[in-house]
Amino acid sequence: MKSIRHSLAILAASTLISAPALADELTIALASEPTAMDPHFHNLGPNNAMSRHIFDRLILQNEKQQLMPGLATEWGPIDDLTWEFKLRQGVKYHDGSDFNADDIVCSFERAPNVPNSPSSFATYTKGKTVEKVDDHTIHIKTASPYPLMANDVSTIPIVSSEAGCDGTTEAFNNGSATIGTGPFKFVSYSPGDSIIVERNDDYWGDKPIWSKVTFKPIKSGPARVAALLAGDVDMIEGVPTTDITTLAKNADLALSQGVSNRVIYLHLDHDRADSPFVKANGGGAIDNPLRKLEVRQAISRAINRDAIVDRVMEGVAIKAGQLLPEGFFGVSDNLSPVGYDPDGAKELLAKAGVGDGFELTIHGPNDRYINDSKIAEAIGQMLTRIGIKTQVETMPRSVYFKRASRGGPGETPEFSFILVGWGAGSGEASSPLKSLIATHTPDKGWGASNRGRYSNPEVDALVTKALATVDDEDREALLAQATEIAINDAAIIPLHYQVNTWAAKKGLKYIARTDEATLAIGVVKE
């Protein structure tokens, strides 16, 4: 009897010792799956996040999208048209070969030219010529001064000139070309099932604490949560907002949250005198009231952003007053979210000559942003309360975005009043200014997502000036000024910034990223 008790004690002790030590292997459930392992194939969030594990960039973006040294140790303009990048010495690829300037040259050539690419990196490589100066120095030239060089360069994954530059997408998918300098090495890729990487023990930077990481795509939200609860995965991204409260109470789990670079906003038709989804009371034609500043301000004041954040988003969002949340480059200090003021809104409507209101339809996606259709419904009710009788129509994004961008006659935007979101990939204010606010000019590539066709020469001039100003401080001031003018003119009506939630086993924490990416190097033990 004594011996049994003795051995039981030993057993208990040994489990006590072994239990708290977390394994060095990590399994992460992803909400959306990368479409290839080729880092240049598809320039889209999930692919770019995955390629960060295996491939470095010249410049990396930290969790707040601030730039930090990657494969380049120093960079800066040496004259108006040339930027110099000093490359890191002694970096080796996963196959043991050396990293040098040739890799940069060929990566920049390959990135915009992958066959069958559904969305290429041409947006970032356009107008840039890469020249090798010596093995560890390169120059990138542009035709006109280009201050966003470092931001653009931070998006291009660097592949090996020996193993990767001539590789096909297929060769990357089967692993023969998937050789980078990143913190993890490629192990296997099984579409729909798993992606496995292992630690690169020769990594030049901070070595990952995880020896092996498995990514499992689980698209269904409840199934992702169940997989975490069942202990099949260690961490999940994209926790459904309805589950956050329950999971927060679970002592075995830890939530990590962080604001994203994504603003959810309303775009209004600034252009057409007879807008298709704006009608007079009773359905007759009306001179588009959305073109009047007072009406746009009234709409903004009619929206109870606190209620949207508290009720619709269950507290997991931050109300927005401009294009990017606090702390980002080019954000204005003078703007704050518009307060809820239905009486003031009614007065403004009366002042604009539409005191009796009008009829409006808000269009939005129902599977793109967190709770998107519920937000649209809330907006509809709030506007109806001040007399703008608003119908709500939501649809799947596969239908919505085409119609919102080019659904009307002559490839014009089809809708009058829409709910959309914008994530600033470059992490600074020129991204939304250029795409959403600047005048729609296809030749220049401006206003590509300006679905309200807002056009303000003053803003355009400021953005043009900012994009030619290399000095950071001056540029930041110009961007902030352009933002102020656009927001005060209600070019768009910002609602809130999305907050993303990750959930992990107790003892793990995720350093939330503003670009919404899930990276294994961001998972730390507590």
Add this chain to the structure above:
Amino acid sequence: MTVFIIRRLLQAIVVVFLMSLIVFFGVNVIGDPVDMLINPEADQAEIERTIRALGLDKPIHEQYLFFLKGVASGDFGKSFIFGEPALKLILHHMPATIELALVSLVMAIVLGIPLGLYAGLFPDQRISRAIMAGSILGFSLPTFWVGLMMIMLFAVYLGWLPSTGRGDMAEFLGIRSSLWTRDGLSHLFMPALNLALTNISLVIRLTRAGVREAMHQDYIKFARAKGLTTRRVVGVHLMKNILIPIVTVLGLEFGNLLAFSVVTETIFAWPGMGKLLIDSLLQLDRPVVVAYLMIIVLFFVIINLVVDILYSVLDPRVRLRDQGT
């Protein structure tokens, strides 16, 4: 018999062609995938480039002719999303689905027939009533709900089975499958059972109805009167006669299991064709959707053919020829 098979296959080609026409134009009407594929930061020139690269700038009938030309040489086009041949993608996801469908079909037979037989032979017993009540639940509860409940129970609370995904695979007799490993089977059990529930119920009810009807037939009475053992009466005389409707239904259901296990595959993150189909539909990956449905139509035709041939084996009175010819 040969003529019968050839005629069937010819009909299949016509059906597949019509189907491709409907799906091709149908998917096109919904929208185009460019806005979902492209990085939102891309400018107008890049959007144009993508539209051209996917061939979406051409008129739809030209796109269709181009597609038909490809099909004639065995090329179903490349997936808009993955850039890989659609057929290759589908074939890559097929083994996982076949595995799931086969196991769930076996479950339906192994569980459904004995339970149905019991309920039919002893209709007044309490167990039989329980079986029948259970089969109603199996029919009427939605698959996604049952799936989630199963995950909650077996994976989250009891921790017996893994919640999602496909397990380890091994090779046996030249076939690489997760059927050969313990881990693989443990991953397979829940999704297969979830997928099988409706069919188990269906088989129970069909078998019970068949048994109840056949028990009063003269040939059963005669077999009894001849002094045959119950085992032989039930196992041979009865079973052979009630199997025809069951085989028909299971054949068609097998097609359904293969083609539309979408819900189960999504909930259990099973990397099969159903998940590929739903993902492709949501992203309007037209080449994959069209190729998938064409393959599925072929499947159904082949399954029906096999079912017809099985009839003639089960019941020699059935001749293989088209009605009316």
